Amino acid sequence: MASTSVRTLSAAPPAVNVANVNAHLQQLQTFASSNGGNRATGTAGHTATTTYLQQKLQAAGYTVTVQTCTTCSGSAKNIIADWPGGDTSNTYMFGAHSDSVSAGPGINDDGSGTATLLEAALVLAANNPAMTNHVRFGWWAGEEQGLIGSKFYVNSLTTAQRTAIKAYGTFDMIASTNGGYFVTGTDAVAVKLREYFTSINVPTETSTECCSDDGSFRNAGIPSSINSTGASYKKTSAQVAKWGGTAGQAYDPCYHKACDSYPSNINSTSLGRWANAELYAAWTLTTGTAGPGGCASPGQKLGNPGFETATTPWTASTGVIGANTGEASPRTGTRDAWLNGNGSTSTETLSQSVALPAGCSTYTLSFYLKISTAETTTSTQYDKLTVQAGSTTLQVFSNLNAGAYTLRSYNLAAFAGQTVTLKFTGVEDSSLKTSFVIDDTALTVS
Ligand code: PHE
Ligand code: ZN
């Protein structure tokens, strides 16, 4: 039942032409070159960037908000572009940072995110599709000083406006010359990006590299993802086997350097794939019809998904949900759910009942699972964790699956229109403990 098979894409959007993305990058390089070599927040190179975005988006028919970020240096601008139409109470957002560091022109970081989203937005506009949900694009100032522009934007929203944003995907460094394909998050944008990359047979991973503007949205309770080809971390040999490139070298050897320039620091294959992945996500989440009556209430359906607030609406064995530490440390935040790890015969459970709306096209259950064990066998399942949706067993994990936090995803479309109980049951035998640690769950409907 794990959703690992290649799926046929429905409602495929038009293609993004990578030559147009490269033309935007050439412009960004020119803005840097003619303004002291960079596009840092508060400089003329950054202002030229935001003016360019504003003009292109307005000419295409977007409603553009030029937001002065008063907490950013030089009162730099956030550019927010709304495509008119669709249900604004179901808004999907896509963003990138518009600034560079002062050391260089910032063509991969984050000209690549800036230019691909701009072109994806222009292609969507040119095709003028019938909208069901609402799409909004954002380009943030001050990311390199600590996510300042995106924080300013999120703080400017009312509670109702925040709740209306069903998912936010940030795109930061998506054309690293020695890069990979990292989609990190469980929101609807991440679900759609994985669907796209699966369809073109490009494997994705999640990443632990930190941080970008998704953090500003996540801190406000908005489901969000960081999508990247990688920054300064080094590529492993396993990743070279998967994607090619050079092991032991940074994903972007020019990260935050003067050599992050156009065209030398751009992987054009990656640039084109991400541009199309972005448009696929925006298009499939907001255009067309999702079925009879449409998808009236998309979004993330689990309560207390990261276990950060007490226990409700989860039902759990005593001590499972809490501020666990050591081998049971949370993936994000300060709390998680820790089943078993007792080293004695025990059964522990964690469950939540959830109502799934009918008429939507994707229903994805995701969570991160970390398993540590004292068992030494390589063949016998002594301690087990069973994951169920109603009476359907989605997967059984055991001491044989020990490893760091790993994203696990399941297609729950079979439960559309039903109320289903998700249940994790951990059963440990009499000796040698195994811990099953769960964090950052999501049931994403779109
Ligand atoms: N946001 C970081 C920067 O701009 C780099 C980064 C990109 C980190 C993507 C994680 C993921 O410097
Ligand atoms: Zn950076």
Ligand code: ZN
């Ligand atoms: Zn960046």
